[in-house]
Amino acid sequence: MTTHDERARGRCLCGAVTYGVRGELRPVVNCHCARCRRFTGHHMAATAAAVADIEVVDADGDLTWFAVPGAAYGFCRACGSSLFWRSEEAPEQWSVCAGTLEPPTHLSTVEAWWVSEASDYAERPDLPERATE
Ligand SMILES: [Zn+2]
């Protein structure tokens, strides 16, 4: 459970990487860009928080970053769970894969990004669309 100063807790599938978030969490956005599609296997449903508010507990160093131009994806190398995304343009913030948070998150999904890069099997999202990230 969360301690009184934590807004949320989350973890990967195997539990090797856990994290707590103290501050505000952004509403969830679904990013359908080709990179997020491949990283997550569908689309990235991500909230975001200030790096200073995120405490990662990772005793064996399993949190691994895969760099792409201008950004990096964070995952657990033990179980493969998608966990985080960070951008060189906004290094003070990490995106957090919303499905790794313990429910209830008290968050809602507000936008779909890069829908033009969604695969052809994907249903058109019933969300406002934005072609940027
Ligand atoms: Zn794991």
Ligand SMILES: [Zn+2]
């Ligand atoms: Zn994306």
